[in-house]
Amino acid sequence: MKSAKLKSLKRLTRILGLSVFLFLVACEEDPINVDDRTQWLGAWVCNETSGDFAPQSYTITVYEGVQLDEITITGLHxxxxxxxxxxxxxxxxxxxPSQTVDGLTISGSGSINSTGEQVNMTFTFNDGTGADNVVAYWTR
Structure with a gap:
């Protein structure tokens, strides 16, 4: 009789252990949403080093977009x-991403340095007369 109770107790211990394990796995936290936009926000001086109108320098401003990965840029090119x-x-x-705003089409890419003080980028701008391939950098 004692051995039957011991077997039942061992089985119950295994079931409880498995239940706790499954509970802990099922309750794993979702990844934290990180807002990568903050390092991009604010006023920048954009210096175009190549392209049809280079060299030229002007101010742009970056604002938060609707989504956590979205920004809005005013004044580029x-x-x-x-x-x-x-x-x-x-x-x-x-x-x-390629987009046409007020009849002007733009697309491009870039990266910000580790200190958040400079952006290097390339973009293609087309006002209907042909593509202008631009290399630029932004500084704060």
Missing amino acids: NEGTSWTIDANVYNRQLQI
Whole structure:
């Protein structure tokens, strides 16, 4: 009789141990959403080093977009503060998906340095007369 109780107790211990393990695995926390936009936000001086209008220097401003990976850039390619485009950021990478705003088409990519003080980027800008391939860097 004692051995039957011992077997039942061992079985119950295994079941409880497995239940606790499954509970802990099932309660694993979701990954934390990190807002990578903060390092990109604010006013920048954009210096174009190559392209049809290079060299030129002008101010742009970066704002938060709706999504955690989205920013809005005003004034790129010296188009003025009312010209805004959307871009996506992940960590130190920037991606401007192809988009047409006010008849002007742009796409490109870039990266921010580890101190958050400079962005190197390339983008293609087309106002309908042909593609302007631009290399630029931003500084604070």
